[in-house]
Amino acid sequence: MDFPVSGFFIFTLVLVLLAILFASQGIKVVPQQTAWVVERLGKFHAVLSPGLNFIIPFVDRVAYRHSLKEIPLDTPSQVCITRDNTQLTVDGVLFFQVTDPQRASYGTSNYIIAITQLAQTTLRSVIGKMELDKTFEERDLINKSVVSSIDEAALNWGVKVLRYEIKDLTPPAVILQAMQQQITAEREKRAVVAASEGRKLEQINLATGAREAAIAQSEGEKQAEINKAEGQAAATIALANATAEALERIAAATQKEGGLTAVNLQVAEKYVAAFSELARTNNTLIVPGNMSDMSTLIASAMKIVDTSRGAQASLPKSK
Template identity: 75%
Template sequence: MEYSVPLVILVIAVIFISQSVKFVPQQNAWVRERLGKYHSTMTPGANFLIPFIDKVAYKHSLKEIPLDVPSQICITRDNTQLQVDGILYFQVTDPMRASYGSSNYIVAVTQLAQTSLRSVVGKLELDKTFEERDVINAQVVAAIDEAALNWGVKVLRYEIKDLTPPK
C-alpha cells in the first residue's frame, strides 16, 4: 500500500513522456497543430509535443514522388486526336503549404498536369508532337510549377510515356 501512490505517479509520468516524444523519420516532415491551429513543422529526429494540446495533423514525405498522370485524348492544332500518357515527378518543399494550401495537392497537381498537357499539345501540329517531346515536357513543367508553389510542391519533371496517334 505504501508503494501505490509513487507507482501511480510513475505510470502517469511514463504515459506522459511516451505521448510527448515523437520521432520523425529521415526525409519526412510532420505538421504540428496546437489546439487545432498550425503551430510548427516537425523536422527529422526527436520532437516534443504537449499531450492533449499538440497533435500531429499531417505527415509528408520529402522524397521525390512519381505520379502517373492518367492517359488522355488531346487535340492537336491540325485537329487530330492524340492519346498521351505521362508521369509527373514532384516533391513537397513546404509541408505547411502542402497541408493547408489545397485540400488535396496530389489531385490538384494531376488535374493541372492534364490541363497543361492539353493546352501545350493543342498548340502543336501532329508531326511536331512526336519531334518535340522535350519541349512539351518543359512547357508542362513550367505551367504546373507556377501554380504548385502555392501548394508547397515543386514539380521536378514531366515525362511523356506514350504518344498514340489515331488509327
C-alpha cells in the first residue's frame, strides 16, 4: 500500500515541476520599449510586444532582444585628410534607434559595428571634400552629410540614424601654432585699426570743437560791437536831447525878467573861470591884453542872445 502512494506522489510532483517548467518557458513578460524576436524551430516567427506574451516551450525561443530607446554610440577617433592635405583627428557620437526588430536581427550580423564603420568612412569622405578652415565652420553640414549617408544604408538593418555630432576636431600641433599666430595677428590688426579710428575721431572732435568755438567767439564779438555801437548811438542821442533841452530852457529863461542879466553874469563867470584854469595849467601867467575885452565879449554874447530871441519871436506859434 505504501508503494502506490509514493508513486502517485512522485508522479504528481513531476507534473507540477513540468507545469512550472512549461510556464516559465511559455510565459514571457516583455519590458516597455523593448522588442523580443521569437524563432520557431529555428525560423523567424514573431516579435513580442511589451507586456504578457505566450510561446510554445521547447518549440519557440527568444532569439534576439532589442532596445527600442534612442542609443548614443561613441565613434572611435580617426585621422582624416582635408582637401588642402591637412590631417585632422576627428571623433564624434552617433545617435540611433532600432525601428524594425526583424531587420535588426537578420539584416546584419552586428548593426552596431556596421553603423560605426559606415560613420567613420562617411566622415572621412565628407572632410576630404573640405578645406581646413571650412571644417571648423561647417560642422552642421558635416553632421547632416554623415546622417543622410548612414541613414540610407541603415534602413536595411532596421535602424534609424537620428543625428551625428562631432565632439572634437584636432589638427596637428604645427597647424594649431600657426592658427594661434594668425589669431594673434588678426587681434593686433583690429587693435591698431581701433586705435587709428579713435585718433581719427579725436581729431575730428577737436577740429569740430575749435570751429564751433571760433564761430561762437566771432558771434560774441559781433554782438559786442553791435551792442557797443547801439550804446554809443543811444548816448549821442541822449546827449543831443539833453543839450537841446538845456538850450530850450536857457532860451525860455532869457524871456523872463532878469534873464539877460543872469546870462551876462554866467558868461562873465565862465570867462574868468577859463582864464583861471589856463593860469593853473601853465607856468606862464596869462592875463587879458585889454581888460575891456571882457565887456566886449559879454556885449557880443548878449547880441547873439538878442538875435536868437528875435528869431524865436518871428516864428509862428503852434496852436
